[in-house]
Amino acid sequence: NEPSCTNSDCHAHPxxxxxxxxxxxxxxxxxxxxxxxxxxxxxxxxFILAILAVPLLIGAPIWLMVYRPVKQLTLGTKSVASGNxxxxxxxxxRDEIGxxxxxxxxxxxxxxxAKGQLDEWNKTLENRISEKTEELQSAQKQIVNAERxxxxxxxxxxxxxxxxxxxxxILTYAKLLLKQMRNERGALPKAETATQYLxxxxxxxxxxxxxxxxxxxxx
Numbered sequence: 001n002e003p004s005c006t007n008s009d010c011h012a013h014p015x016x017x018x019x020x021x022x023x024x025x026x027x028x029x030x031x032x033x034x035x036x037x038x039x040x041x042x043x044x045x046x047f048i049l050a051i052l053a054v055p056l057l058i059g060a061p062i063w064l065m066v067y068r069p070v071k072q073l074t075l076g077t078k079s080v081a082s083g084n085x086x087x088x089x090x091x092x093x094r095d096e097i098g099x100x101x102x103x104x105x106x107x108x109x110x111x112x113x114a115k116g117q118l119d120e121w122n123k124t125l126e127n128r129i130s131e132k133t134e135e136l137q138s139a140q141k142q143i144v145n146a147e148r149x150x151x152x153x154x155x156x157x158x159x160x161x162x163x164x165x166x167x168x169x170i171l172t173y174a175k176l177l178l179k180q181m182r183n184e185r186g187a188l189p190k191a192e193t194a195t196q197y198l199x200x201x202x203x204x205x206x207x208x209x210x211x212x213x214x215x216x217x218x219x
Contacts, residue, residue, distance in 0.1 A: 069097040076104055085112040155218075162211050166204035173197040173204075 005011055013020060076089045088105045177197050 159215055163208055166207040169204040170201050173200045
């Protein structure tokens with residue numbers, strides 16, 4: 001009962017009466033409740049999907065950008081550690097991991113080049129060692145031959161010296177016998193002197209035979 005209404009000619013109620021009546025309106029809330037339930041279910045499903053999607057959205061880039069390159073680097077280091085220098089890591093990005101992969105590949109190339117140089121040096125060294133070994137063997141053979149010749153020379157000198165002494169004695173006493181026989185005009189020398197000379201000749205001849213026998217045994 002507002003003042004604008006109470007001042008009107010058609011108004012039948014006194015001005016001091018504020019509430020003119022009550023109107024009760026009823027309506028079904030089933031559709032509203034159903035809509036709220038559907039909305040709540042949609043929100044819950046969307047929330048669950050969002051929770052599941054967030055790890056995928058975060059994990060996929062991490063797997064592509066971090067895990068897979070790091071795994072490739074790990075496999076590459078193991079391959080290099082085992083001595084395989086033929087495989088390189090594919091560089092799929094220009095970030096820090098990509099730069100690390102490129103540096104790793106450059107290191108593998110340098111190692112491969114160094115290994116090739118070492119192999120060449122080893123072959124060259126083996127060839128030089130083989131040549132030097134042959135030269136040493138040849139020199140050793142020459143030294144052995146020279147030592148043999150020196151030994152033969154020493155042996156010949158010793159044998160000549162050993163045989164020369166009894167031969168000189170034999171020659172000396174043979175000349176003495178001849179000299180006595182000539183002085184006595186063909187007559188035989190005294191038996192005692194001749195026997196002494198002949199014993200010396202026989203002894204020295206036996207000595208020569210013993211020397212030759214020992215030489216044959218030594219040979």
